[in-house]
Amino acid sequence: MIRTLAFVNPMLEVSGLKRGFGSGSNRLEVLKGVDLSLQRGELVALMGPSGCGKSTLLNIIGGLLKADEGRIKIGSRNPLVYGTKAPNQVIDVRRKGVGWIFQDFHLLDHITSLENVILSLELAGTSSQDAERRAINAMERVELGDRMHFMPNELSGGQQQRVAVARAIAGSRPLLLADEPTGNLDVKAGESIISLFKELCADPDDPISVLMVTHDPILASKADRMLLMRDGKTAASDIRSAWGESTGDPI
Numbered sequence: 001m002i003r004t005l006a007f008v009n010p011m012l013e014v015s016g017l018k019r020g021f022g023s024g025s026n027r028l029e030v031l032k033g034v035d036l037s038l039q040r041g042e043l044v045a046l047m048g049p050s051g052c053g054k055s056t057l058l059n060i061i062g063g064l065l066k067a068d069e070g071r072i073k074i075g076s077r078n079p080l081v082y083g084t085k086a087p088n089q090v091i092d093v094r095r096k097g098v099g100w101i102f103q104d105f106h107l108l109d110h111i112t113s114l115e116n117v118i119l120s121l122e123l124a125g126t127s128s129q130d131a132e133r134r135a136i137n138a139m140e141r142v143e144l145g146d147r148m149h150f151m152p153n154e155l156s157g158g159q160q161q162r163v164a165v166a167r168a169i170a171g172s173r174p175l176l177l178a179d180e181p182t183g184n185l186d187v188k189a190g191e192s193i194i195s196l197f198k199e200l201c202a203d204p205d206d207p208i209s210v211l212m213v214t215h216d217p218i219l220a221s222k223a224d225r226m227l228l229m230r231d232g233k234t235a236a237s238d239i240r241s242a243w244g245e246s247t248g249d250p251i
C-alpha cells in the first residue's frame with residue numbers, strides 16, 4: 001500500500017550523509033549517501049543487519065560523530081544545521097536537539113530516578129529550580145510519578161527505561177534517538193516502551209519524533225514507518241522485507 005505523507009515540515013532531514021572508517025586498504029565506507037526525513041510526531045524504525053551502520057548514523061545525527069559529507073537539519077524555526085561539523089561544534093544539538101535512549105538505560109545508580117532526570121537538565125544548563133519542575137513533569141509523562149524517589153535498582157528494567165525516556169524528553173528536545181531501546185527488556189516491557197514512544201509522538205501539546213533502531217520486526221511494525229539500511233543507504237521497507245522476504249515495490 002502506498003502511504004502518502006505531507007513532507008511539508010520535517011523535524012529531521014538528512015541528505016547525502018557519508019561516513020567511512022580507516023584509511024588505505026583498510027578503509028571501510030559505512031554510510032554511502034543516506035537520505036531520510038522524519039515528520040514531527042513520527043515514530044520511525046530503522047532496521048538492518050549487524051554492522052551495517054545504524055549506530056554510526058544515529059551517532060552522527062546525535063552530534064557525537066562527524067560525517068565525511070552530507071547535511072543534517074533538525075527543526076524548522078531556527079533549525080540546527082550540521083553534519084560535517086566536529087562534535088565540539090555541535091553542542092546545541094546535544095543540549096537542545098536530541099535525546100538519547102540506549103539498550104542499557106545508562107542511569108546513575110547512586111541517585112534517585114528523579115535526580116537522574118534533574119542532573120541531565122542541569123548539565124544542559126537548566127537552573128536547579130526549573131530542572132526539578134521539568135523533571136517531575138517528565139516523570140509524570142512516563143507514568144512514573146509514584147516512583148520518582150526510587151533508586152534505579154529498585155525499579156524493573158521497563159521502569160528504568162521509562163526513567164531514561166523521561167531524561168531524554170525532559171529538556172523539550174524535539175527528536176529522540178533510540179538505539180535498540182528494548183534490547184534488554186522482555187516482550188511486554190518492550191511493547192510498553194513502544195506504546196510510550198507513540199503516546200509522546202501523538203502528544204498534541206509537545207509532540208516529539210523518534211528514530212529507533214531495533215532488531216525486532218514485530219516492534220518495528222508498530223512504528224509509523226520502517227526504514228531498512230542496506231549497502232550504506234536507507235530505504236523504505238515493510239514488515240516482510242524486514243524478515244528477509246522479497247516484497248516487490250517498497251512502500
Ligand SMILES: Nc1ncnc2c1ncn2[C@@H]1O[C@H](COP(=O)(O)OP(=O)(O)OP(=O)(O)O)[C@@H](O)[C@H]1O
Pocket residue numbers: 021022028030048049050051052053054055056057
Ligand atoms: N570508530 C570506529 N572505527 C572503526 N570502525 C568503526 C567505528 N565505528 C563503527 N565502525 C565500523 O562501522 C561499521 C558499522 O558499525 P555500527 O556500529 O554503526 O553498526 P550497527 O548497524 O549499529 O550494528 P549492530 O546492529 O551490531 O549494533 C562496522 O563495521 C563497525 O566495525
Ligand SMILES: [Mg+2]
Pocket residue numbers: 054055056179
Ligand atoms: Mg548498533
